[in-house]
Amino acid sequence: MSQPALDLIIAALEKIRDKNDRAPRASRTALARLQEMPLAASLREARTSFTGQHVQAAGNKADLLGAIRERVAACTKCAHLACSRTQTVFGVGNPDADLMFIGEAPGADEDQQGEPFVGRAGQLLTRILKAMNFAREDVYIANILKCRPDMPAGSFGNRPPTPTEMQTCRPYLLEQIDVIQPSVLVALGAVAVEGLLGTRAAMREMRGRWRTYNSIPLMITYHPAYLLRNQAPSEKRKVWEDMLQVMERLELPVSERQRKYFL
Numbered sequence: 486m487s488q489p490a491l492d493l494i495i496a497a498l499e500k501i502r503d504k505n506d507r508a509p510r511a512s513r514t515a516l517a518r519l520q521e522m523p524l525a526a527s528l529r530e531a532r533t534s535f536t537g538q539h540v541q542a543a544g545n546k547a548d549l550l551g552a553i554r555e556r557v558a559a560c561t562k563c564a565h566l567a568c569s570r571t572q573t574v575f576g577v578g579n580p581d582a583d584l585m586f587i588g589e590a591p592g593a594d595e596d597q598q599g600e601p602f603v604g605r606a607g608q609l610l611t612r613i614l615k616a617m618n619f620a621r622e623d624v625y626i627a628n629i630l631k632c633r634p635d636m637p638a639g640s641f642g643n644r645p646p647t648p649t650e651m652q653t654c655r656p657y658l659l660e661q662i663d664v665i666q667p668s669v670l671v672a673l674g675a676v677a678v679e680g681l682l683g684t685r686a687a688m689r690e691m692r693g694r695w696r697t698y699n700s701i702p703l704m705i706t707y708h709p710a711y712l713l714r715n716q717a718p719s720e721k722r723k724v725w726e727d728m729l730q731v732m733e734r735l736e737l738p739v740s741e742r743q744r745k746y747f748l
């Protein structure tokens with residue numbers, strides 16, 4: 486086996502080890518087969534040979550996401566949310582997306598339609614994507630929580646998810662990220678950051694800065710709902726500057742018009 490292949494396999498194993506209590510194991514037969522294979526085949530095989538992991542074989546991301554979606558649709562781990570939801574809201578977009586957005590939880594509109602970011606905040610996100618020259622179908626959009634946080638009977642609006650709810654649902658999001666393997670992640674708002682990284686801090690300290698999740702660059706920016714509440718041009722400009730950083734990280738061309746753009 487070539488050195489680059491070996492390096493990549495070691496990196497994949499380290500990633501697996503970081504996420505699991507038990508070290509990854511491979512059978513002697515699997516190792517022998519890897520030794521004999523050319524680079525591309527070795528990598529494909531490595532992704533499927535190590536037991537007990539959810540690392541994907543290339544080319545079937547949609548199927549893998551479909552399997553996770555089915556488990557989510559039947560999930561009752563949060564009994565109170567399973568009772569109150571209209572449906573689960575799994576995620577939407579391109580399984581091969583380079584760019585993945587992470588929000589906090591479905592609201593009333595999303596709960597009704599079964600798709601994340603379809604309410605007013607979602608429409609603003611779609612406008613932001615358009616300004617970046619993306620369609621919604623080009624990127625992947627998901628939330629930390631797949632069920633709408635329940636509200637007391639007769640009350641309106643949405644509530645943020647609790648830390649326990651996020652902890653319970655988080656593994657599904659991590660599986661989605663594992664399958665999609667985007668080049669860049671964007672966390673929308675402090676709750677998304679807390680759900681993904683377990684870090685709690687003021688958004689004014691976190692936004693506009695690169696972090697990493699599992700070696701994937703992660704940009705933190707305001708949730709579109711924040712921009713709907715706070716219409717100050719300076720806040721909108723901050724989000725746009727964060728998106729310019731994302732475009733640059735993805736090595737996308739940025740026009741002069743885009744540089745001067747205000748949401």
Ligand code: SF4
Pocket residue numbers: 557560561562563564566567573630631632650653654
């Ligand atoms: S929020 Fe997530 S973990 Fe809880 S019931 Fe819904 S899908 Fe399951």
